[in-house]
């Protein structure tokens with residue numbers, strides 16, 4: 365007999381919104397999936413190193429990572445650089461400096477003072493301030509990428525899809541300074557396609573396709589937003605195991621205490 369409830373249930377199932385794959389609301393993960401998903405999720409240091417290379421050679425000319433320090437690059441659960449490598453990477457970059465001994469904050473040309481980076485420095489934005497960043501990018505602000513994988517729904521898949529999702533506008537339209545990307549909310553993004561095949565060459569022999577570059581840099585950005593993921597997941601697993609064993613012990617204790625009571 366069809367109750368009113370089953371009819372309502374069936375109706376709601378039929379009315380479920382059709383899943384249109386590949387638009388702003390449904391970003392797609394890369395075919396190989398994410399190693400950091402799931403209870404035993406972890407990062408692959410090799411991939412994170414390739415991702416840092418992509419960030420460094422491409423994205424860092426417009427985006428900073430204000431919550432990541434060079435020292436973090438050498439911490440466990442991350443890209444696995446040695447402390448010496450992290451120090452060398454830091455020293456290759458200029459970071460904003462404090463006032464000199466005369467209290468000057470700018471040099472003789474009026475430019476803000478800078479100094480060589482040290483491991484404790486955060487990875488700086490390439491621009492002096494947001495206005496300078498907008499002025500260089502046709503009015504749009506390249507956001508800091510430290511927490512980007514957390515700031516968007518399905519962050520990693522979104523970023524991967526965005527980086528690989530540039531295409532000609534299906535209606536043949538063009539807009540000055542904007543690029544069509546089906547994964548961006550209103551489809552027109554002020555970031556020109558940052559990746560192209562062969563743009564970054566990976567020393568470990570991984571082919572430098574757009575997909576491989578996007579995959580690596582997304583892994584790196586996920587690590588940047590959640591550097592302690594492995595520790596957190598391991599701890600969660602241990603807690604679950606502990607609770608399970610405790611439940612068994614409690615149950616056995618309960619059986620024993622009440623064994624003679626019936």
Ligand code: HEC
Pocket residue numbers: 418419422423424425426427501504505506507509512516523526527552553554555556558559581
């Ligand atoms: C030439 C400068 C430039 C480069 C290089 C660049 N971006 Fe961007 N990016 C921008 C600008 C400008 C925006 C803001 C776009 C807008 O709001 O329309 C942006 C926005 C973004 C966003 C946010 C999209 C959103 O949902 O709001 C992400 C994620 C991003 N970039 C990732 C990257 C990554 C990863 C790289 C390196 C592979 C990169 N960008 C390289 C200029 C750049």
